Amino acid sequence: MNERSLIQQGQSAVRVESGPGTPDEEAAACTRIVPVVLAGGSGTRLWPMSREHFPKQLIGVVGSDTLLQATVHRLDGFAPEWQVASAPIVVCGEEHRFVIVEQLRACGMDARLVVEPARRDTAPALTLGAALACANGDDAILVVMPSDHAIADVSALQRALECAARHAQRGAIVTLGVPPRSPETGFGYIRIGEALADGAHRIDGFVEKPAPELATQYVTQGGYWWNSGIFVMRASVWLDALRVLQPDMHEACLAAFVDGQHDGAVFRPAVEAFKGTPADSIDYAVMERLSASNGWAPEGVVVALDAGWSDLGSWDAVWAAMEKDEAGNVGRGRVVFEGAVATYAHSDGRLVACVGTSNLVVVETADAVLVADRSKVQDVKGLVARIKAQHAPEADSHRKVQRPWGFYDSIDQGERFQVKRIVVTPGARLSLQLHHHRAEHWTVVRGTALVTRGEESFLLTENESTYIPLGVRHRLENPGKVPLEIIEVQSGAYLGEDDIVRIDDTYGRCG
Incomplete structure (x- = not known):
């Protein structure tokens, strides 16, 4: 049947x-x-x-x-x-x-x-x-x-x-x-x-x-x-x-x-x-x-x-759903309040200090900070639409981006270069791919990397590096038991994530 x-x-x-x-x-x-x-x-x-x-x-x-x-x-x-x-x-x-x-x-x-x-x-x-x-x-x-x-x-x-x-x-x-x-x-x-x-x-x-x-x-x-x-x-x-x-x-x-x-x-x-x-x-x-x-x-x-x-439809709703201190404040992460009232503050990493604030929302991430009146948090949706219209990456992605093989963190970027920290989980591997507009330099800072570059394959250990020329097929794998961490320096005329031609992929992302 x-x-x-x-x-x-x-x-x-x-x-x-x-x-x-x-x-x-x-x-x-x-x-x-x-x-x-x-x-x-x-x-x-x-x-x-x-x-x-x-x-x-x-x-x-x-x-x-x-x-x-x-x-x-x-x-x-x-x-x-x-x-x-x-x-x-x-x-x-x-x-x-x-x-x-x-x-x-x-x-x-x-x-x-x-x-x-x-x-x-x-x-x-x-x-x-x-x-x-x-x-x-x-x-x-x-x-x-x-x-x-x-x-x-x-x-x-x-x-x-x-x-x-x-x-x-x-x-x-x-x-x-x-x-x-x-x-x-x-x-x-x-x-x-x-x-x-x-x-x-x-x-x-x-x-x-x-x-x-x-x-x-x-x-x-x-x-x-x-x-x-x-x-x-x-x-x-x-x-x-x-x-x-x-x-x-x-x-x-x-x-x-x-x-x-x-x-x-x-x-x-x-x-x-x-x-x-x-x-x-x-x-x-x-x-x-x-x-x-x-x-x-x-x-x-x-x-x-x-x-x-x-439904947690706004930062005000998040504030309302959480346990508060005696002044009505909610803090998550590295947050300090001094004379603050009814304030929501969230830190993803850096210390956030709120002094004398009232009815505010403060949210810190690696690449963006939001400061808003709690009565105006419904306007965040319109703000994001404006950021998106400017083609700013902060509307769509975090600086740290999850992938099926691990994650990458965009550390720095400028004209014709970008620096990423790439972490590959044990046993995982990136797709076999090439780029039309950029070259890459990889330096291993932790673990062991199995590198495919063109027709050759070789191992790199800590403090060793390799160069991937523009247009050359390549793949990065972690054959070890600990996370593989590398620093990748990209250089070229265009550094967008859509300049990836996948030839083979464990996770079905080709095409």
């Missing part, structure tokens, strides 16, 4: 032809839960820590773990009557795949990765995850979580998810709503409807991010909850709802999945088919259409989430 048939078999397992919410014995028997983590975002509001090529889900802003690492462990110790899959499905982009694999490995988590060839928002991402969950003809309850949110009380989250999973068993699509603590204008709202027996509610509607006066009204009158972006549903129910409500997206995603390729724990959808799918969010594509749809559609249910949830 081919993959399309298996997926359709999973879909039909719980299709309810007579209307939403109709009981089904097979649906009620399902206790298998598969976490689906959406990790394809590229937020800019937490610049300069979050960048296009290293977004906020990959950094640690509220704890020792990164936001991604915290997310994949949120179902650890879930109620034993539910069978939680040991390997979650993580949907991400190609540019973040290797960092995500390393972070998951570091926190002891195996995962199945779906690598999107293009960004198409959350609805297609979830559809690929649902198709993977149905690909063996099975069906499961999906717990869909953004990878860049913070949850203070994981036990409270799990209790809400248990309630949501029971409604998902019977065919509902469930979202978690956060009872509002203040009239926030940066969140969408869910209008709650009829109360159900267990404290959940039917969804009465969705409201866009409101103006301040309307947000105040929502909080005052009640009946409106923040939209957390966490969803629970059976994989087959999502696919059926999408087939009815968004047939073009359903067909394009299914074609991309069926014609995709599996490489161990990594799945790559077919590129052209996936690029043909409409881009849309889970809310717009399906959730807002449940009550207004014609014909069959599942029931929409919302469960209250009172667990210290934050």
